[in-house]
Amino acid sequence: MHVRTLTGGLVAACLVTLSLTGGQAVAAAPQTADAPLAARVLTYDAAGSAEFRSAVDRGAAIWNESVDAVELRPAAAGQRANIRVLADNGWPRALPTTLGNGTVYIGRQAVDQGYNTIRISAHEIGHILGLPDRKPGPCSSLMSGSTAGIACTNPYPNTAEKAEVEGNFGGALAGPAPAVRAGVIVD
16 A cells, blocks of 8 residues: 655755745644544445455555555445445446445456456446546556457556546545546446
């Protein structure tokens, strides 16, 4: 997981520069920016993901390795999860309700055609994290989905996709969070 801290190095450098150039240095207020940024914890329930359970867990772990502003954890017994993951015989899809909440379907139709289950899981979770499909697209883009072809097994978001999720959840590179409309995103 990335380090979730911001340093006050710039402030310190400015103070040193001021004191060396004869400027008046003033004591800086205590820095809260050195404290770790809290990730927004989202829980997922993969109990209904059948044979795709390990792929779902790996897809969540990939997002945890890739971004700081959000952390995906399995829901505890009896806990209502933000994300529900189910297996079915259709095409993979996500039904986001609000940012960070919704249902993911790991559809067997794509798996039967040869698409990678971990890529499918990470891609569909990406929709719940606020990312749209980017079709057509190269294999280096997780959100290119099926347009990258069955030979593509890359389950990792690219730099732009990571930055967008960080921004969606108020990470260090945050901008205003986008509106997420409820609906089905079919890949």
